[in-house]
Amino acid sequence: MPQHEPSALLHTVEIIHWSALAVMGLVYTIRLWWLLRFRATRDRQAPGNPARTDGRRGALYSLANVAMPWAMESTRRKPFFYATFVLFHLGVAAGIGLAFLSSLAPGLVAQPAYAAVSGTLLAVAFVVAVGRIVRRVVTPYLRLISSPDDYFSVIMLTFWFALGLLAQLYVAGVLAGEGYLVAFLLATSFFLIYVPFSKISHYLYYPFTRFWLGRTLGHRGSMPPVRA
């Protein structure tokens, strides 16, 4: 197993990368403060009628919804699309894992088993991401609703997956050349700083969206939904 010995360049890039993470953390904190400054809502209506009304249960169900493809018609009827969604986000997790573990635990990411799983996820996510670009370009209603940020975000992630795959191959000793890891970490740094200002920040907001929706509808009895 090749040893990952950071050069001065790589060391500098790692510092940039961790600094970018700190910036992202700060920006996200401000973002949450910003979101919570808006007026809270209150459901005054009494629970019950129908009998099963439970805001807490609704909120939990709503939060868990992402892991229940059977819960929504949109995912239940499109299992392939849901699978690509899962693979895409597993690829994101693999890329983030590689970015941090490459400096925190270089021995781990160089392990063949880790490299195989991480590399496969990044490769599949790359393919899915390319598919997403094509889908966004060729589908009229997606074109209509897409902003430059929508295109840039998915293109940026596509490159990031590709760089992540190359970096994974480098740390696993399959490819030679530190430049792959340097490029990947620089891309990750940009990614970390850009994300809070882009649509990718949805992963910060969506738990709140789902929580509030589920709490309200749970209190009214329509979440979890009943199916025949």
Added chain:
Amino acid sequence: MSSDSRSYKAKVVTELLAKKLTRPLVASLVSCVHCGMCHQACHYALANPDDPRMTPSYKGDQLRKIFKRTYDWTGRVAPWWVSAKVPLTDEDLEVLKDIAFGTCTNCRRCTFNCPMGVDTAAVNRTMRGLLTAVGVMPEGVRVVSKDQWEIGNQMGVLKEDYLETLEWLSEELVAEVGDPAAAIPIDKKGAKVVYAINPREVKYDPRTITNAALIFYAAGEHWTMASDWWDQTNFGLFSGDDQLGGAAGRRLFERVAELGAEKLVISECGHGYRSTRCEAQNWAGVDVPFVMESAVITMINYIKEGRIKVDREKNSIPVTYHDSCNLARSCGITEEPRELLRLVVSDFREMTPNRQENFCCTGGGGAMSMSEYTPRRLKSAVIKAKQIADTGAKIVATSCHNCVDGLSDLIKYYKLGCQVKQLVDLTAEALVLEECAVRRTPQRVVTMPEPLPEVAAAPARDLPLAGRTVLVVDDEEDARTFIAAVLEDAGARIVYAADGDEALAVARRERPDLITLDLSMPGKDGVEAFTELRHDAELATTPVCIVTGHPEFRRVIYDRPVPPPEGYMDKPVDGEQLVKNVRRILDTAHAAA
């Protein structure tokens, strides 16, 4: 942004947004990733595959753009990058009006299919509210909102008309069951239950009031209706006007509290139930000291408690159930209507998809009051039409008056050959009155009058319309013949006309006691003929009952600068209802004279 270039209204819309922003709304505005998963959830999008503007995300983006341009960091610095934009001109607002009111019924189906939990219906309602605040709204929404603000109910039913209708219904019910105790109580202080209704029931579907009254009577309920602030519907939900929503809700709540009732039972109406039970307290910022309950739940409880007895074999025609969006998706009422239907009908068939996944009737969100969008609404109704046709049912039961109108319209348009009924109608039809609480209560002294004679066996002078002349105006021979036959059977003498000109000529010659008037006819149509009648010194007071297959013409006829028609019925016409309506109109006219 250059605020100078914006019109006054555009500026106000942007400024008012600040007052509407809540945490859940902001979360919905910032969480959309434009994945397009909502597309397949929307009946407008499915029925208009060539029009990408029907995608729910696009509709939500209209407010999202304004929000981003005004509040979002990226949107303020680099608006083009995230498509942030505020409306600049009144024309921009008109475009937004068309999207917010004309391409979405706020049915919330996309909300339930969004992986992010984005509540596009709530976003769209907020957009409607901003536009309404500056007077940019469909004419129908303006008229209905005005009526609700000024008259106290969304159809502008005057107090005297409301009370007269209740009196007439009450008399009929008393005669039908042969018990004075069946009379509809008004403003009875200390009653346990106050029953609030939709003004549509007074104006177009009074049988639902009679049926509810029959059920309350049969259950031996201590109930009442209010003489004013009785409207449980709330156009604030549709127009996005929380002030109207709060005011309408507060009036009703205060009236129920004044009457000292323990419970407010809300008649079958999806948006009315949602507004009254779930939203109005929040809009008005008040808590209420009484219980609020859907009439569906009330009826189930009566059956479970043995207070009323039903026989489902009385309803043997195949019935399916259409879930109202507001009841199912926004209030969780999905199982109760099914439980009730299984008790009162013998052949119940599920519609697919159903419950929270059901498609909108296409008449929701106030769509029935926006006649300018009728062609788009009916085109998009193809999804619902297929759902209904696939069940093979002959009756579509629903628990919502908006749905009754929306479904009736699309059933006619797509020639599905079925009818729409409410659960209160089916329950009343299944009632076994002899075994209900009212007939079992030992201390109750019920004086049963002699059975009423059969109509067919009655001498002509006892028929309800005996001695009356009715002018039936309709260009369709089938419709003319049917209406004439029904009224003739009720004792009326019938004269005919097939268009507006002929109607005026016959009316001048025959001086009928009442005119039933179709609106859509070749040549001089019903609207023109009606206006001329009202301007004719000798015919101006002749009562007119509009009978039309175009519900969207309601606004047209009621907006004429002449006294409104005395009655209004939708086709297809129920014979029994026609006779009742005509009799009521004639009795009212006679009393007024």
